[in-house]
Amino acid sequence: MASDPRLARLDLAQAREGLLKGDFTSAELVGAALDRVAETEPALQACLCVLGDQALRDAARLDAGGPDPAMPLWGVPVSVKDVFLVRGAPTTAGSRMLEGYMPGFEAEVVTRLRAAGAVITAKTNLDEFAMGSSTEFSAFRPTRNPWNLGRVPGGSSGGCAAGVAAFQAAGGFGTDTGGSIRQPAALCGCVGLKPTYGRVSRYGIVAYGSSLDQAGPMARNVRDCARLFAAVAGPDGRDSTSSRVPPEDLSALSPPEAKGLRLALPRELWEGSFDAEVGKVLDSAKGLLASAGISLETVGMPSLRFSVAAYYVIAAAEASTNLARYDGVRYGYRTPSKGDLLSLYRESRTAGLGREARRRILLGTFALSSGYYDAYYRKAAQVRRLIRDEYARTLEEYDFILAPVSSIPAWPFGSFTEDPLTQYQLDVMTLPLNLAGGPGLSLPAGLGGDGLPVGVQIMGPHFREKALLEAGILLEGIFPRLPEPPLKAL
Amino acid sequence: MEMDTVIGLEIHAQLNTRTKLFCSCPTEFGAEPNTNICEVCTGQPGALPRMNGLALELAAKAGLALGSRVNESSLFSRKNYFYPDLPNGFQTSQLDPPICEGGSLEISGDSGLPKRVRLNRIHMEDDAGKCVHDERRGITLVDLNRAGTPLIEIVTEPDISSAREAVEFLKKLHGLLVRLGVTRGRMEEGEFRCDVNISLKPKGSATLGVRGEVKNLNSFKFVGQAIDYEIRRQGEIYANGGRVLQETLHFDSQKGETRSLRSKEEAHDYRYFPQPDLPPVRVSRELLERLRGELPESPEEALARLLAMGLKDSQARLLLDRRGALEYFDSAAAYFPRPLRIASVMEELFLPYCQKEGASPLEGPFTPKLMAGLAKLAEEGILGRRKLQELSEGLFKDGLDPEKLVRDQGLAQISDEGELARLAREVVEGCPQEAAKYRAGQEKILSFLVGRMMKLSAGRAEPRKAGELLKAALAGGKEGQGVG
Numbered sequence A: 001m002a003s004d005p006r007l008a009r010l011d012l013a014q015a016r017e018g019l020l021k022g023d024f025t026s027a028e029l030v031g032a033a034l035d036r037v038a039e040t041e042p043a044l045q046a047c048l049c050v051l052g053d054q055a056l057r058d059a060a061r062l063d064a065g066g067p068d069p070a071m072p073l074w075g076v077p078v079s080v081k082d083v084f085l086v087r088g089a090p091t092t093a094g095s096r097m098l099e100g101y102m103p104g105f106e107a108e109v110v111t112r113l114r115a116a117g118a119v120i121t122a123k124t125n126l127d128e129f130a131m132g133s134s135t136e137f138s139a140f141r142p143t144r145n146p147w148n149l150g151r152v153p154g155g156s157s158g159g160c161a162a163g164v165a166a167f168q169a170a171g172g173f174g175t176d177t178g179g180s181i182r183q184p185a186a187l188c189g190c191v192g193l194k195p196t197y198g199r200v201s202r203y204g205i206v207a208y209g210s211s212l213d214q215a216g217p218m219a220r221n222v223r224d225c226a227r228l229f230a231a232v233a234g235p236d237g238r239d240s241t242s243s244r245v246p247p248e249d250l251s252a253l254s255p256p257e258a259k260g261l262r263l264a265l266p267r268e269l270w271e272g273s274f275d276a277e278v279g280k281v282l283d284s285a286k287g288l289l290a291s292a293g294i295s296l297e298t299v300g301m302p303s304l305r306f307s308v309a310a311y312y313v314i315a316a317a318e319a320s321t322n323l324a325r326y327d328g329v330r331y332g333y334r335t336p337s338k339g340d341l342l343s344l345y346r347e348s349r350t351a352g353l354g355r356e357a358r359r360r361i362l363l364g365t366f367a368l369s370s371g372y373y374d375a376y377y378r379k380a381a382q383v384r385r386l387i388r389d390e391y392a393r394t395l396e397e398y399d400f401i402l403a404p405v406s407s408i409p410a411w412p413f414g415s416f417t418e419d420p421l422t423q424y425q426l427d428v429m430t431l432p433l434n435l436a437g438g439p440g441l442s443l444p445a446g447l448g449g450d451g452l453p454v455g456v457q458i459m460g461p462h463f464r465e466k467a468l469l470e471a472g473i474l475l476e477g478i479f480p481r482l483p484e485p486p487l488k489a490l
Numbered sequence B: 001m002e003m004d005t006v007i008g009l010e011i012h013a014q015l016n017t018r019t020k021l022f023c024s025c026p027t028e029f030g031a032e033p034n035t036n037i038c039e040v041c042t043g044q045p046g047a048l049p050r051m052n053g054l055a056l057e058l059a060a061k062a063g064l065a066l067g068s069r070v071n072e073s074s075l076f077s078r079k080n081y082f083y084p085d086l087p088n089g090f091q092t093s094q095l096d097p098p099i100c101e102g103g104s105l106e107i108s109g110d111s112g113l114p115k116r117v118r119l120n121r122i123h124m125e126d127d128a129g130k131c132v133h134d135e136r137r138g139i140t141l142v143d144l145n146r147a148g149t150p151l152i153e154i155v156t157e158p159d160i161s162s163a164r165e166a167v168e169f170l171k172k173l174h175g176l177l178v179r180l181g182v183t184r185g186r187m188e189e190g191e192f193r194c195d196v197n198i199s200l201k202p203k204g205s206a207t208l209g210v211r212g213e214v215k216n217l218n219s220f221k222f223v224g225q226a227i228d229y230e231i232r233r234q235g236e237i238y239a240n241g242g243r244v245l246q247e248t249l250h251f252d253s254q255k256g257e258t259r260s261l262r263s264k265e266e267a268h269d270y271r272y273f274p275q276p277d278l279p280p281v282r283v284s285r286e287l288l289e290r291l292r293g294e295l296p297e298s299p300e301e302a303l304a305r306l307l308a309m310g311l312k313d314s315q316a317r318l319l320l321d322r323r324g325a326l327e328y329f330d331s332a333a334a335y336f337p338r339p340l341r342i343a344s345v346m347e348e349l350f351l352p353y354c355q356k357e358g359a360s361p362l363e364g365p366f367t368p369k370l371m372a373g374l375a376k377l378a379e380e381g382i383l384g385r386r387k388l389q390e391l392s393e394g395l396f397k398d399g400l401d402p403e404k405l406v407r408d409q410g411l412a413q414i415s416d417e418g419e420l421a422r423l424a425r426e427v428v429e430g431c432p433q434e435a436a437k438y439r440a441g442q443e444k445i446l447s448f449l450v451g452r453m454m455k456l457s458a459g460r461a462e463p464r465k466a467g468e469l470l471k472a473a474l475a476g477g478k479e480g481q482g483v484g
Helices: A012-021 A026-044 A052-065 A108-115 A158-165 A180-186 A220-230 A274-293 A302-325 A341-352 A357-369 A374-399 A420-429 A431-436 A465-477 B053-065 B163-180 B219-238 B286-293 B299-308 B313-321 B324-335 B340-357 B367-378 B385-398 B404-411 B415-432 B432-439 B443-456 B463-475 B477-481
Strands: A047-050 A078-083 A119-124 A169-177 A191-194 A215-219 A262-266 A294-299 A400-404 A439-446 A453-459 B004-015 B077-082 B090-093 B104-108 B116-124 B130-134 B141-142 B148-158 B190-204 B213-216 B247-252 B258-263
Touching: A012 A220, A026 A047, A026 A052, A026 A078, A026 A158, A026 B432, A047 A158, A052 A119, A108 A119, A108 A220, A108 A357, A119 A158, A158 A169, A158 A180, A158 A215, A158 A439, A169 A220, A180 A191, A180 A439, A180 A453, A191 A220, A191 A465, A191 B258, A215 A220, A220 A439, A220 A465, A262 A374, A274 A294, A274 A400, A274 A439, A274 A453, A274 A465, A302 A357, A302 A374, A302 A420, A302 A431, A302 B077, A302 B299, A341 B286, A341 B299, A357 A374, A357 B116, A374 A400, A420 A431, A431 A453, A439 A465, A453 A465, B004 B219, B004 B415, B053 B163, B053 B286, B090 B116, B104 B163, B116 B163, B163 B190, B163 B219, B190 B219, B213 B219, B213 B258, B219 B247, B299 B313, B313 B324, B313 B340, B324 B340, B324 B367, B340 B367, B340 B385, B367 B385, B367 B404, B385 B404, B404 B443, B415 B443, B415 B463, B432 B443, B432 B463, B443 B463
Parallel strands: A078 A119, A078 A169, A262 A294, A262 A400, B213 B247
Antiparallel strands: A047 A119, A169 A215, A191 A215, A191 A439, A400 A453, A439 A453, B004 B148, B004 B190, B077 B090, B104 B116, B116 B148, B130 B141, B190 B213, B247 B258
8 A cells, every 4th residue: 555655744734624624534644654664664763552443434434424623633544552541452561471471451642642543553662661761671671762763762651752753643642750761852853731630531551650651642743742742631530530620722822922921941950961962952942042032040949969868768668569469370471380479470571571671669668568658769759849830839930841852862772771770870861850749841942963852841831831832832933843754773 | 464455456347339449440249359449549550649528527427436636637558568468569558647637435334434545546447358369270260349348447555454444335336337337347247357456464464465457357366365365364374474475367267276376577668658540638627527417426426415305314224225226216205205204115125126026216116206106105194104015015015106006096094083982982882891901900811902993904003093093992981881
């Protein structure tokens, strides 16, 4: 089947216009996306499961009913990270433990995407159970960065970011526990939104750190992100942590005036050491913003210094018990050897779970153990409150917080796999937002001399995604537009 | 050395809800294995709990009835351990703060005086599933129907001193919670079960001894047996100069003895921490007020009310102790507001009858309305004590209307003095020898004459007045003769 390669490159707004006008059908658009997947997958390895037949059937069913303008994502191909349960497709969460696991229900996000008319085309690769920032900890294979196939795409939603950047889908959904949407978006040169905690239902998403996990969209521009976000945001009775705050109306977005906009730049995040190319792009980005009339002011947020420590205690503690259900008893990998109960647990979990997952389970188990709880978990919870308060105070004075997303660009495979602490430290830019619970938007600020994209993030008040996205549209217009990623090893 | 026994109880009561604590699966007992299950209660990836509002209300209600402080905000925590019947790898329970703190329940202590057993706390939690060991095939099967069933755990302070006290406490608590509708309390189905913490210490010593914890007792009898066994076992260890180990024990009801499950060294570190999937549990002031309004009177309040009506302490306690008696009394008193009369008819005739028949007052054919009628007949002197006694069984058994019976059979007591005087004269005239003896000083013969008079009146003469009027007839016999 030879589809029009231009179809895959359309953004959501263009695709919608063409679909509603009848220029092409959903089946054609989805077919073009699937062709693009087939063409790029050998290089990228972004998908753990391509829902080819199912997607084409879904598209054909939509076409049979004709375009529905009331459905904001009618006929559009969308990918989801392989932590979202999708009916009829296995959910692995990037783990051997769940290899072949077929869910009996569907994630609320997926249900809402379908209700909005979207067609799910693929389940994308990730670090096992979303634990990692390079997608190298996927139990199946690493995903490659479309800007340089020798580099990681970031993570943990690395498959989603790489796929969206490489036109495999118009948009996708990832999850962000400590930066897992924003960081791969930055490293792959696309836009990613981490919504306010509680804004998007977690029902049917494989949990990592329950008090931090939040699902959000990734796309090639801010407006597409907004469109995807609007389709899934809002209260869900099946997720008790879902907020009852009514969702904002995102149908009309208009960027604010640059003049008068005040951004706070936390010293703790800007004054670290940066890769030279990343530093150059960030400096130039700040220059562009300033010359557009946006006020940039350095502020102190001293509690951010503790965010890496606090995050890894809380996330690991929650993960250690969230992953306790993977015991080989009811589903998932079970050791074939016949021993006693303890060896069933030990062997199944040792073989079924990867190194990083086991490391975080041990870390979290330790932090919650009798005699250590006060020193670790309780302390971390206190730090979290400090960060949250500091975040709120800063946003009383400024419109948004502006920060880098990563101090280094996409790195060569294997750089940190033996040095987890250094890799944890790299998350310093993104973790504070998850601890604070607010929304953040990562968008490309430019390309470094090494040909790798560099991103920045803006963070705003809780449940005010609309203003954040509008500011994102403004910034997107100020920063240079990225070319098409080459999909080559440089 | 003489030893004191110190006992604390942890009671698990299944809340009377149709659905589980965190999902909408039915809680019914006895379904085919693994049919009442869903993604939430089997711990599937991505499933999240949502709180059953009725369970919360029932837990709060139990607290109100037991005089506990109901916390406006309480927290669920994860209690982490691995077992095949525990689908999430953690139990969702409450550590700090639980929904209710404090409270107490009064029992009659071994000293004979009322004794208040203090409660430490009441918290909510979900139940685990069930492992079925198939010995023949050498495998273990897991049934998750029960997983996620809502429970409250009621923890007492170590205020109990004997098996008798423990059993009375449990029976009273069970009765109260069942009456409130908090639990259905079917013990054979595990809806009400108990862990017993028991230790011995030298008489009068302030320091607690090392305790054994006997797990999962599901009958009052086993609780009593397990306690008595432990008192003997621990007592012997102390007597032989040994050390009691802190351990978890299982009670073998066949052999009537406890045996060790695990020692303190093997105890779990449950790694409690706040359950991030559930926000704090809120009990609003409005909800609390509504629940308070729904609460039946506490035994203490009922006792005070009955005493204020003028009932004797023993009568009031009798009404409180017999199941259904207080409700029966209250509704009879609504028809005929002479509570003292109703209480005495119930105490002397009706409750003994019910106990003999093993029937609950409210379930029998003799309704409170009929009781009101009977009490009225007694109050007005229409039915005498003797007649009342004679008729009661028949009335109670067949649910006959006493007022109608009295009307139809002319059974009303004769208390009219003219009528009684006439009968008295007739008796005196008919028994001249006995009358002569009486007049000669043999006063004891009067009772014979009263008997004749009762016979003559078919038992309807009021005995006290009959005696008086006979005396008058005997004394006035001569005058009468003169006049007559």
